[in-house]
Every structure is written in structure tokens, then in C-alpha cells.
Amino acid sequence: MSQDEGRYWLDRPENVAKLYRGLWIVGVLLVLADLVVHRHAEAGFDGGFGFYGVYGFVACVALVLAAKLLRRAVMRPEDYYDR
Amino acid sequence: MIAELPAGLILVAAGLALPLLPRAARSPVAAAAPLLAFAQLLWIGPGYVLEKDAFGFTLQLVRTDRLSLAFGYIFTIAAFLNAIYAWRVREGIEPPAALVYAGTALAAVFAGDFLTLFIYWELSAVASALIVWAGGSARAYGAGMRYMAVQLGSGMLLAAGAALRYAEAGSLAFEHVGLGSPGGALLFLAFGIKCAFPLLHNWLQDAYPEASATGTVVLSAFTTKLSIYALARGFAGTEMLIWIGAAMTAFPIFYAVIENDLRRVLAYSLNNQLGFMVVGIGLGTDMGLNGAVAHAFAHILYKALLFMSMGAVLLRAGTVKGTELGGLYKSMPLTAGLCMVGAASISAFPLFSAFVSKSMVLVSAAEQGYTFIWLVLVFASAGVFHHSGIKVPFFAFFAHDSGIRCKEAPAHMLVAMALTALLCVGIGVFPGALYAILPMPVDYVPYTASHVLAQLQLLVFSGLAFSWLKRRGIYPPEMRSVNLDADWFYRRLGLRMARALAALLQRLFDAGREASRQLGEAGAALLERLHGSEGVLARTWSTGGMALWAAILLAAYLLLYYADKVDRGFIFLLILPFLIGALGLWADSRRRDDD
Known part of the structure; x- marks a missing residue:
């Protein structure tokens, strides 16, 4: 790892931060596009402004938090079934 | 001629022939067979039926329509891509098993009746279990065993469901079934196991990741999509x-x-x-x-x-x-x-x-x-x-x-x-x-x-x-x-319960054996006491003992004879020498036994 440290663009934290900020900008632009593009509602209420962005974000955060709870219940040592 | 062959048998034949071919020819054959099968599907198109009388039924070995063909195309494409991906794997059971697995899954998709479906359903289960085992590790062995048990269980349900269905509908034709009958319910469950319905799903996550780098790719394509096809056809x-x-x-x-x-x-x-x-x-x-x-x-x-x-x-x-x-x-x-x-x-x-x-x-x-x-x-x-x-x-x-x-x-x-x-x-x-x-x-x-x-x-x-x-x-x-x-329910709880049951039976068995041992010992001890070397009823009767008993008998006889004729004092004097002799003989016999 040491000899090629810095040779890769992604190895530098400031570049990762740039990507992260860039993704937020893309996200905001996509939500703003809702003002321009008429979105055809599939299920009735999903035509609302930024519905998919909000739902996607909330769903994934909820998914990860629930999975962390699940880990408390179901996680066992790697050799659990071998014992 | 090729069009006459049941779809999928090209792959099965190629798979079975693979180990007999020179090493250099194996991978090209494994890649060419799916292309040939794909061409065959294009050639026969929808509406083709191949029937054969067997087991007293008219079996539809091949029945093509747009639904089965869509799955047929992708199965052959997947088999081709798998063969390229595994180009360097030429030895062992995996390459032939992969072709037989793809071929039997393909044949199952084109099965027009439940009996044909059942046969290919089971064959594909066995071939795919071989691929899991080809993973080679101890974990792959265990996962393969569990995989096999689940897949064959699905096959049993399919067979039972098909038999009930035959009794209900009088036909083995694999058409829309629905949940309205017991036969339909069993078929639904058979398909559901292979489709990894919730709680019936764990064979998938258990077995697939234990196969080899190439084996998992093969496994991911066919089994579950065969069941998707079967559900689309029947339910x-x-x-x-x-x-x-x-x-x-x-x-x-x-x-x-x-x-x-x-x-x-x-x-x-x-x-x-x-x-x-x-x-x-x-x-x-x-x-x-x-x-x-x-x-x-x-x-x-x-x-x-x-x-x-x-x-x-x-x-x-x-x-x-x-x-x-x-x-x-x-x-x-x-x-x-x-x-x-x-x-x-x-x-x-x-x-x-x-x-x-x-x-x-x-x-x-x-x-x-x-x-x-x-x-x-x-x-x-x-x-x-x-x-x-x-x-x-x-x-x-x-x-x-x-x-x-x-x-x-x-x-x-x-x-x-x-x-x-x-x-x-x-x-x-x-x-x-x-x-x-x-x-x-x-x-x-x-x-x-x-x-x-x-x-x-x-x-x-x-x-x-x-x-x-x-x-x-x-x-x-x-x-x-x-x-x-x-899978915890059968890998841990089920195992624990089976072990507990085995331990309980062992304890009962041990307790029974102990009780019968004690009973036997008590009986033996009684016999020993009565008939053993020290036993009252089994002592060696020495000549002395015989003389003693003869003396006692004679004394009793005399006693009875004089009982009402002579004076009691006289009788006593008469018996006394016998009694003394008897005592002496008894003491003598005890002493000799002790030696």
C-alpha cells in the first residue's frame, strides 16, 4: 500500500469529499428538475415534488438502522455452525 | 434431426461426453453445445410438441410456446457465458455437471406434463448439488448435503402434487393449476421451495456461496428461474x-x-x-x-x-x-x-x-x-x-x-x-x-x-x-x-433437538439396560445362594451326609414305633447316640467343605 500511496486520485480524502459534494449537487439538481419535468404519477401520490429523492434517502437510512438492530439479534461468531 | 431431440438433451449429452474428450476439446465443446441448443430453439419456434408414450401415459417431452421459449433462450445464453467464464476449468466434476444441470433445467422448462417436469426437476437438483460439492471445502460438503435434502424435498412435493392433480383433474398436463385443490397446494409449495419463498429460502444463501468461483455463477442462473417459470405457468x-x-x-x-x-x-x-x-x-x-x-x-x-x-x-x-x-x-x-x-x-x-x-x-x-x-x-x-x-x-x-x-x-x-x-x-x-x-x-x-x-x-x-x-x-x-x-431452525435448533432426542433415547436405553442388569443379578444371586457352590440345595452330599440323613430317618422311625409303647425317657436314651453321631458327622462334613 505504501509505495503507490498518492498515485491514485481516490486515495486522497479531499478528492473523495469532492465526489461526495458533487453527488449532493446532482441530487439537488434532480429534485429541482421536478419543477421542469412533469412527472407522471404511478401510484397517485408519487407525483409530488421530490418524492423519489426523499423516499430513497429515508428508505436507505431506515434500512441501515434496522439492519444494525438486526445485527444485534442475529450476529454470531463466524464458526457458530462449526462448533 | 437435431430438431427431433428434446430441448436440453444436447447439453446433457455434451456434459456426459465431456470427461471422455481430450482436455483441449472440452471447453470448446462446452461453449458450442449451448450455441447449438440456442439454434435449435430458434429452429423449432413456438407451437412445437414432441410426445412419447411411456409409463402408461402420453408424455409431452417438449412443448414450446412463447413463455417457455423466453426462458429457453436465456438458459442457453447463460450456459454459453458460463462455459466461456470457466474456460480454464477442464478437470473434475464441475464442467460436466454444469452442462447437465443447464440441460436438465432447459428440458424442465419445455416439459409439457408433470411427470416429465418431475424427472428433469430432480435431475437438475442432483447435477446442481454436484456443483456445490465441487466447491471442495468441508463447508461446501455440508451445504451441499443440506441443499440436496431441500431440493429433493421439493421434488417429493412435486411428485405428490402431480399425483393428486392427476386424481383430481385426470390429466398430467402442465397448464394453469391454481391453489384451489390439495394437489395445487403441494405443487405451489414444491415450486415455492425452489423459488426461495420467505422461510423456505435459506438453501440458496447457504449453498451458492460455498461453490467454486465458477460454480456459483452456474448455480445462480437456473434453479430459481426454473421455479419462476413454473410459477408463471401454473400460478x-x-x-x-x-x-x-x-x-x-x-x-x-x-x-x-x-x-x-x-x-x-x-x-x-x-x-x-x-x-x-x-x-x-x-x-x-x-x-x-x-x-x-x-x-x-x-x-x-x-x-x-x-x-x-x-x-x-x-x-x-x-x-x-x-x-x-x-x-x-x-x-x-x-x-x-x-x-x-x-x-x-x-x-x-x-x-x-x-x-x-x-x-x-x-x-x-x-x-x-x-x-x-x-x-x-x-x-x-x-x-x-x-x-x-x-x-x-x-x-x-x-x-x-x-x-x-x-x-x-x-x-x-x-x-x-x-x-x-x-x-x-x-x-x-x-x-x-x-x-x-x-x-x-x-x-x-x-x-x-x-x-x-x-x-x-x-x-x-x-x-x-x-x-x-x-x-x-x-x-x-x-x-x-x-x-x-x-436455516438456524434446522442447522441449530433442529440439530439440537435431534441430539437431545438421541441423548434421551440413549438414557432410556441405558436405564433399561441397568434395570435388567440388576434384575438379572438379583435372580442370579438367588440361584447362586440356592444352587451355587455354597448353595443349600447344591451342596455335595458326602457319604457322611448320607449317613446322617439315614440316622435321622432311622431315629424318626424308632420314634414313631415306640411313641405310644414305651416310656419317653427310654426313647430319649435310645435316640441319644444317634443324635451325637449325627452331630459329629455334620461337624465333620462342615470341616471338610471348608477345606
Whole structure:
């Protein structure tokens, strides 16, 4: 790892931060596009402004938090079934 | 002539012949056989029937229509890609088993009756178990045994269901069945096991990740999609499937988030993708069924691509555990890029395959008024991007640099991955080609500004959620662990109960043996006391003893004789010498016994 440290663009934290900020900008632009593009509602209420962005974000955060709870219940040592 | 052969037998024949061929010819044959089978399917087209009388029935060995052909095409394509990917695997049981497995699954898809279906169903189960075992480890052996038990169990239910069905309907023809009869219910369960319905699912996550780098790719294509076909044929429009499918899309993604073995993560996401197809079948509308079939077609390709990329990582880095990987894009940039094509495809990015297939199921669910189901499916769509689209490439190729430096994947693997990636993108860019082979006429336009924007919003914000959680340190780290799932019930609880039962029986047996031993000893002791060497009834009667008894008898006789004639004192004097003699003899016999 040491000899090629810095040779890769992604190895530098400031570049990762740039990507992260860039993704937020893309996200905001996509939500703003809702003002321009008429979105055809599939299920009735999903035509609302930024519905998919909000739902996607909330769903994934909820998914990860629930999975962390699940880990408390179901996680066992790697050799659990071998014992 | 070839058209006369039952579809799939080309692959089976090639598979059986493979070990007899010179080594250099094996891989070309393994790749050519699926192409030949594909050509045969194009040649015979829909509406072809091959019947044969056997076992007192008229069996439909081959019955082609648009539904079975769609699965036939993708099965042969998958078998071809697998052969390229495994080009260097020429020894052992895996290459022939892979061809026989693909061939029997293909033949099962074209089975026109339940008896033919059952035979190929079981043969494909056995062939696929061989592929699991070819993984070679002790874990692969155990997982293969469990896999085999579950698959054969599914076959038993299929046989029983078919027999009941024959009694109910008087026919073995494999047409729409429905849940209205006991036979239908058994068939539903048989298909459900193979389709990894919730709680019946764990054989999949258990066995697939234990096969070899190439074996898992083969396994991911056929078994579950055969059951998707069978459900579409027999249970289209069964409402229960909508709920089962929705549960299947949702619950595996929680496990996928916390699973460390990246091939097991993919197995959970395979399970989740099957859910979308099952919902489509349950809806039973033209759009829902088309969506299910289209998604199965697209799914086989991108799932193969993802498993191929992880297989290449396993081959080169020696592990697919998230805890041990990271930074591999430096060593395997091509594999990383191809993996991300698979990731974009499963996540349904516009221009990638699932975008044009999965959406049909969602639209149909919304149209039929299943709003809650639709919400679950959108949640699962976000979730699949989260764990398959981001987590798998991220932890393998990016994340923190693990320091692993290895070679890029071998050329044949890269070629197979590139071809598969090309098909994934091809379907996404030219959906018309896929829509043309679907069972129902297609009335759906995937590329509308509304659909593209909605999907991009969903995906970008799912990605933002991942990045945000990761940067805030909330995202659960990869951990070396086993996560308990439904297989706990038979791998731990069932095993414990079986062991407890065995221990209980052992204790009862031991107690019974102890009781009978004690009883026997008591009996033996009694006999010993009476008849043993010291036994009263078994003493050696010496001459002295005999004289004693003779004396006693004589004395008794005299006693009786004089009893009423003479004086008692006289009798006593008369007996006295005998008594003294008897005592002496008795004492003498005791002394001699003691010696």
C-alpha cells in the first residue's frame, strides 16, 4: 500500500469529499428538475415534488438502522455452525 | 434431426461426453453445445410438441410456446457465458455437471406434463448439488448435503402434487393449476421451495456461496428461474404470490446490508430480485407477467455478471469477505468496471437492463391498486442499489485499501464478463429486442422523462444515504460473522433437538439396560445362594451326609414305633447316640467343605 500511496486520485480524502459534494449537487439538481419535468404519477401520490429523492434517502437510512438492530439479534461468531 | 431431440438433451449429452474428450476439446465443446441448443430453439419456434408414450401415459417431452421459449433462450445464453467464464476449468466434476444441470433445467422448462417436469426437476437438483460439492471445502460438503435434502424435498412435493392433480383433474398436463385443490397446494409449495419463498429460502444463501468461483455463477442462473417459470405457468394471477413476492423483495436486503461474504450478499439480493418476478406473476396481468419474464431474463445476466466479478476476486485475492478486501480497483480495474456495469444493471439505472424490466412489475402493481405493495417494491429498489449496487463494488474494489495487490482477472473471465455486460447494456438501450420475445404483447414505454427522472432521484438519494451514513460513521462496519437466518431452525435448533432426542433415547436405553442388569443379578444371586457352590440345595452330599440323613430317618422311625409303647425317657436314651453321631458327622462334613 505504501509505495503507490498518492498515485491514485481516490486515495486522497479531499478528492473523495469532492465526489461526495458533487453527488449532493446532482441530487439537488434532480429534485429541482421536478419543477421542469412533469412527472407522471404511478401510484397517485408519487407525483409530488421530490418524492423519489426523499423516499430513497429515508428508505436507505431506515434500512441501515434496522439492519444494525438486526445485527444485534442475529450476529454470531463466524464458526457458530462449526462448533 | 437435431430438431427431433428434446430441448436440453444436447447439453446433457455434451456434459456426459465431456470427461471422455481430450482436455483441449472440452471447453470448446462446452461453449458450442449451448450455441447449438440456442439454434435449435430458434429452429423449432413456438407451437412445437414432441410426445412419447411411456409409463402408461402420453408424455409431452417438449412443448414450446412463447413463455417457455423466453426462458429457453436465456438458459442457453447463460450456459454459453458460463462455459466461456470457466474456460480454464477442464478437470473434475464441475464442467460436466454444469452442462447437465443447464440441460436438465432447459428440458424442465419445455416439459409439457408433470411427470416429465418431475424427472428433469430432480435431475437438475442432483447435477446442481454436484456443483456445490465441487466447491471442495468441508463447508461446501455440508451445504451441499443440506441443499440436496431441500431440493429433493421439493421434488417429493412435486411428485405428490402431480399425483393428486392427476386424481383430481385426470390429466398430467402442465397448464394453469391454481391453489384451489390439495394437489395445487403441494405443487405451489414444491415450486415455492425452489423459488426461495420467505422461510423456505435459506438453501440458496447457504449453498451458492460455498461453490467454486465458477460454480456459483452456474448455480445462480437456473434453479430459481426454473421455479419462476413454473410459477408463471401454473400460478399466474394467484394473489398470495403478490404478498409473498413483496416480502421476498424486502427482507433479504436487511441481511444483505450486514453480511460479510460478498457472494452471500449477492445471494440475498438474488432472493430479493426473485421477489419482483413473483409479484409480477401474482398480479397475473399481461404487464405483470411480461415484467416477470423480462426481469428473469435481465436478472440472469446481471446476476451472472456480479457473481463472475466476485468469482474473479475470489480467484485472484483468495477471498470475497468484505473485511479483508478493499482497494482492488488498483489491481483489477477491468473487473471493477465490469462489476459496476452489473451493479448499475441490478439497480435499474437508465440505459441498463433492469430499468426496462423491473419497472413493468411496479407499474402493474400501481395500476392494480396495490399501493402498499408498490411502496414496498420502491423501498426494495432503493435497497438493492444500496447493497448490490454500492456495497458489493465498494467493499471489494474501493473502501479502505486492504493492501492486496493481485493480477487482473484472466482473459477468458474478462471476455465472459464483457459479453455479459454488453448484453446488460444492450437490453437497457434496446429494450425492443427483449420485449419482442415476451409471452404477451408489450404495451409499455420505459424511457419517459418522468420514469428516468424518478428512477435517477431514487438512486442518487440512495447513494447519498450510503455516503452520508458512511461519512458519519453510522454505517455498520463489515464484520467476520455468521448471521442467523431461517436455516438456524434446522442447522441449530433442529440439530439440537435431534441430539437431545438421541441423548434421551440413549438414557432410556441405558436405564433399561441397568434395570435388567440388576434384575438379572438379583435372580442370579438367588440361584447362586440356592444352587451355587455354597448353595443349600447344591451342596455335595458326602457319604457322611448320607449317613446322617439315614440316622435321622432311622431315629424318626424308632420314634414313631415306640411313641405310644414305651416310656419317653427310654426313647430319649435310645435316640441319644444317634443324635451325637449325627452331630459329629455334620461337624465333620462342615470341616471338610471348608477345606
